[in-house]
Amino acid sequence: MNEVIAILALLVVSVRATCTPSPTNICVTLDFFDGETGYYYLDTGNGPKGPSPTIQAYIGQTITFDQTDESNWYHPIGFAYEPDGAHGSDWGGAELAEVERADELQYKINSNNPTCADAGDTGLDCYEPEFFYPRSEWLTKEYKAELTITQEVANDSFGGVIYYFCHIHSKMSGKIEIYANDNLTNRVSGQGAEKTLYTTSQPDEFDSKCGTTAISPFKNGGVKACNVQFFPGTHDTDFEQCLQAIDCQMHWDMYGTTTANYASKIQTFMQQMIPHHQNAVNMAKLLLKQSTQAEIDAVEDLEDVLKSIINVQNFQVHYFRNNLNPDNKLLISSDSKPSHFESSDCECESSSAPKFHVFRIMQTIMIAWFGGALLL
Numbered sequence: 001m002n003e004v005i006a007i008l009a010l011l012v013v014s015v016r017a018t019c020t021p022s023p024t025n026i027c028v029t030l031d032f033f034d035g036e037t038g039y040y041y042l043d044t045g046n047g048p049k050g051p052s053p054t055i056q057a058y059i060g061q062t063i064t065f066d067q068t069d070e071s072n073w074y075h076p077i078g079f080a081y082e083p084d085g086a087h088g089s090d091w092g093g094a095e096l097a098e099v100e101r102a103d104e105l106q107y108k109i110n111s112n113n114p115t116c117a118d119a120g121d122t123g124l125d126c127y128e129p130e131f132f133y134p135r136s137e138w139l140t141k142e143y144k145a146e147l148t149i150t151q152e153v154a155n156d157s158f159g160g161v162i163y164y165f166c167h168i169h170s171k172m173s174g175k176i177e178i179y180a181n182d183n184l185t186n187r188v189s190g191q192g193a194e195k196t197l198y199t200t201s202q203p204d205e206f207d208s209k210c211g212t213t214a215i216s217p218f219k220n221g222g223v224k225a226c227n228v229q230f231f232p233g234t235h236d237t238d239f240e241q242c243l244q245a246i247d248c249q250m251h252w253d254m255y256g257t258t259t260a261n262y263a264s265k266i267q268t269f270m271q272q273m274i275p276h277h278q279n280a281v282n283m284a285k286l287l288l289k290q291s292t293q294a295e296i297d298a299v300e301d302l303e304d305v306l307k308s309i310i311n312v313q314n315f316q317v318h319y320f321r322n323n324l325n326p327d328n329k330l331l332i333s334s335d336s337k338p339s340h341f342e343s344s345d346c347e348c349e350s351s352s353a354p355k356f357h358v359f360r361i362m363q364t365i366m367i368a369w370f371g372g373a374l375l376l
Contacts, residue, residue: 025066032307034051034202034203035213036281040053058182062148065144075166076143077164078167080099082097085165086167092325092326104148105124107127108143131167155190155191158191158194206242210242210290227337243286256336257331259271285310
């Protein structure tokens with residue numbers, strides 16, 4: 001059955017509708033090399049802008065956000081009056097008010113209003129669950145969200161701004177500025193001051209080369225470089241140097257972000273799994289970044305597996321953070337080197353022998369999580 005779905009998905013992808021961008025038909029894509037989960041790019045007719053660009057709208061205007069592009073898998077778009085909407089203002093925070101009245105928002109699946117039992121006023125509870133489907137199955141349909149800027153939306157905004165966000169992953173918000181008319185010269189005031197939106201993270205040269213997020217401090221010679229080598233070889237290629245930094249980050253943070261002498265097995269598990277999952281996500285990004293499409297396509301289902309690791313395990317990281325943070329157990333990566341690491345300078349680039357034995361159970365755990373998560 002899964003093979004049939006995969007074949008069908010390939011056929012559908014080859015003929016699915018192409019999004020034609022305009023100010024009222026925004027083509028939504030996502031670059032998951034930007035930031036931990038990736039950020040939205042929005043094309044209103046002048047090419048994709050991003051990450052998380054600010055766009056303008058006016059009262060009475062209806063805008064379609066077309067999520068047909070395959071990069072939107074696991075990233076159903078939503079709209080709220082504060083950044084991150086349903087995710088709250090911090091990890092594990094209370095949900096914030098969303099744009100969700102019947103005349104304001106309508107989700108579409110294959111150009112039709114969803115008709116599942118939980119469709120409600122907007123169809124969100126039919127739309128969002130399908131983004132958890134396996135990628136090959138999700139690709140067989142087209143997904144869009146129609147947002148209408150009513151007077152009520154303008155009145156409920158803060159400083160004339162509402163926010164788009166991802167319903168599955170946090171920290172992906174961007175602004176929609178609301179104006180009184182199509183001249184876009186008089187922004188409405190709403191019910192109070194505009195809310196503060198966090199800035200997008202920008203990868204430095206090393207992370208850009210690796211396709212990763214926040215591993216630069218852990219590279220050889222970096223401020224958090226490990227004095228151990230995590231796999232054999234000379235480490236004289238970009239791929240090896242990136243992989244060394246990825247593995248260093250996991251080991252550094254599994255030690256530094258775990259509470260000593262645990263009080264809760266569950267919390268310890270979650271603290272350990274966050275850097276473990278980040279390792280898997282960064283490894284998948286690295287392979288996608290430094291491999292050609294032909295190399296990826298040559299291995300059956302590899303692209304699905306890599307993108308599943310990125311999206312599913314990032315979602316699980318957010319789940320862990322949401323559980324840990326309210327109890328002040330979401331710890332920040334320490335600047336202090338773990339005490340069991342060597343104190344001498346690393347000689348990783350010249351040594352071909354591993355200095356530290358790593359138990360490679362990652363593949364087994366990832367497969368288990370990957371298979372289970374897709375049943376959500």
